[in-house]
Amino acid sequence: MNHAQLTALGRALRLLGEHGDALTADTPDAKLHEVKADLKRALDLLDETVTTAAPTTRCAEHPNGPVDEGAADLCLLCETRRRAARRTEVNDTFPRGRDLGPDETPDRTKSRYGLRGDRPQPQQRWLPEVWNGQAWQLCGTPRRDRHEAERYLAAERRTPRPGMAYRLVHEFTDYEVLRIWGTPVRVDIEPMGNL
DSSP, rough: OHHHHHHHHHHHHHHHHHHHHOOHHHHHHHHHHHHHHHHHHHHHHHHHOOSSSSOOOSSSOOTTTTTTTTTOBBBHHEEEEEHHHHHHHHTOOOOOOOOOTTOOOOOOOOOOTTTTTTSSOOEEEEEEEEESSSSSEEEOOOOOHHHHHHHHHHHHHHHSOOOOOEEEEHHHHSEEEEEEEEEOOOOOOTTSOOO
């Protein structure tokens, strides 16, 4: 719903509220026809603003999903999930570990990221960085090719508003600064020099 539709619909509904407040037992038919015309106008505005189908279920996750009349929220997908959970609860099929002996220690669960020895060594990358007045920050995607990273920094230096200084950092198991373009000067971020 755009802003124009929102304001027009709000105005029409407020007008209907005023009509409702003014209704009495001796309201003339001409006034009732005016209310009817305003009501039709408000319904037409609603038809224009509503773009999606009416929800078929009361489920927030699947409002237009398949319907199950027996479910509390009418959602077949959620009710299927709940039935499966109840079935495993009833059949006692929740997974349990085996009982440990008195001299056994429980095994630690494997980390989804693996152990340090299992992880491969970091790959070689070249990081283009720019001096922002306070610190070096990454200014582009880390590159696998050194010449490509240098070409990227050369293009950055030719932009209409280049940085004060750029550098290329080699990343492997450690970081090594390969080359610096420009002079990084620390710039005070306070306009009056922290006075």
